[in-house]
Amino acid sequence: KLFEANAYRDYLELHGLSVQLAEALAEYWHARVRAELGIADHDPAALDGMLRTEYQGCRYSLGYPACPNLEDRTKIAHLLRPERIGVHLSEEFQLHPEQSTDAIVVHHPEASYFNAGGRA
Structure with a gap:
């Protein structure tokens, strides 16, 4: 509706927020799965460690490398x-509606995004 009303700035801000919220929710559920599997106690305490995926397992999303x-x-x-x-x-x-997401979640200790040079 915002796009059709030529409210492009509002549309882009809402779109950006929805993208970030979808990603945050996916990461939240991945953390919940790790907790239920009993492997979350190895999650890094600092945000930079989380961003470098220094935890056990990976969440693979289709369309990414x-x-x-x-x-x-x-x-x-x-x-x-x-x-x-x-x-x-x-x-x-x-996936529709927009900002729907899916992933393949693997929790093997050796799971990583790329094997070249160790964990990504």
């Missing part, structure tokens, strides 16, 4: 059936 093939999202959608909660997959393999 570690998992670049967006078409793989169809496999996840087939298993999880996101339409049950109002989320749909577009022909371009994007």
Whole structure:
């Protein structure tokens, strides 16, 4: 509605906020999973350690360098059936509504984003 009303600044600010909130919520749930698995006690105390992913496990999101093939999202959608909660997959393999997110969460001690030179 903001975009259609030519309220571009308000639209961009709201969009930016929604992007950051979606990422924060995904990280929150990843932390909750680590806590429930009993491995969160190894999480770094400082923010910079969290940003460098100095904790056990990884949260892989499709479309990023570690998992670049967006078409793989169809496999996840087939298993999880996101339409049950109002989320749909577009022909371009994007989730709608906008700012919906998915990920593959792996908690093996050796999981990392890239193996070149150790943990990323």
